[in-house]
Amino acid sequence: MYSVRLIRLAMVLLLYCPPLAFADPAPYAGTNYVSLPVRVLLPDSTPAANTTITVCSMERSVIKGAVAGFPVTTVTDSAGSATLKYPTRVYLEESGRGWAIDSHFALVEPANGHAGAIVSLPMLPLEDSPLDIRIARGYTLRGQIVTQDGHPVTSHTIGASYDLHAQTHTGHGGEIWERETVTDAHGNFTFTNVNPSPVTLKPDYTPNYYWAKTTVNGESIADRIDEFQPEWNNTQNDLTIHLATMPAKTYRGIALDQDGKPVAGASVTIGYSWHREEKDWSDSHAWETTTTGADGSWQLDIPTEWVTWGEVRRPGKPGPQAGTAYIAATGDIDLDDTTTQAVHLQPTDETNLMPSSP
DSSP states (O other): OOOHHHHHHHHHHHHHOOOOBOOOOOOOOGGGEEEEEEEEEOTTSOBOTTOEEEEEETTOSOOTTOSSOSSEEEEOOTTSEEEEEEESEEEETTTTOEEEEOOEEEEEOOBTTBOOEEEEEOSSOOTTOOEEEEOOOOEEEEEEEEETTSOBOOSOEEEEEEEOOOOBTTBSOOEEEEEEEEOOTTSEEEEEEEOSSOEEEEEOOOTTOEEEEEEETTEEESSOOOEEOOOTTOOEEEEEEEEESSOSEEEEEEEEOTTSOBOTTOEEEEEEOSSSSOOSGGGGSEEEEEEOOTTSEEEEEESSSOEEEEEEEEEEEEOSSTTOEEEEEEEEOOTTOOSEEEEEOEEOOSOSEEOSOO
């Protein structure tokens, strides 16, 4: 039977072993590689012959000196055996950090009848090799998206992904096996061969809807339960997503200058996270924006409760690039105030550029 602990160990290793920078820019030598014998086993512990293993770098960066580049794929023989060869260092060309120790993981993609495998790869060869990569049997996740009054939400896209929380160029990330499906006429969706590790669910954003309640295997929870961990040995799991027909939060206000006069044409931006605790790139790159009216008024509807920042900016003279302007004045939005609030803008020295988007 597939070991859930193996996947959890892989996640812990990737989370708590961030890359360490090297100053040495020397090219790869033979000792910079790990040759690792592995054996891939099916859920019934028989060898997985002719199975593709993909080795991925958690840095998502350019690999200098690596002949094959990344990702590297290897196919098992009739006994389910193969040898993985991967570098222990990468050149982080995009970040300018130079050489760094990198974490790697091996994947066997899900297929008909199984949920694939994820395993962290060691920095050094194993004394008790080969390393067994055990394919998971997986489970089925059936769900439904409905409004709070029980009406099905049809033709709605929902995604599922596994997030290793690895140190990547986007911070948290390492998302793999991102899958999508669409609800049917009854609001139902199904994911099969789901790996028995926490999976993050994300319905497409719909204006004036937010995820207000979740029913998991018959238990109703007044919260967004979007990281789903299957019950032990439960191969059939059910989940209902209840969408409220209103935004999670609405902010409104009036932008005023130092003299208390309304500021028209100012940019209003409120950032938020898709999850209570940031999980991936989208959590720190989500925002809603609008422009103040002639009377300085503005309003923004936010699709989640996890609001992280808010600011009003009055543009000044045009910037050097198209679509940019220098910031003439700024004011912070009070995130605890959902009444109509006055945001007083204070002049800046106009050394900072305001892009066309945050």
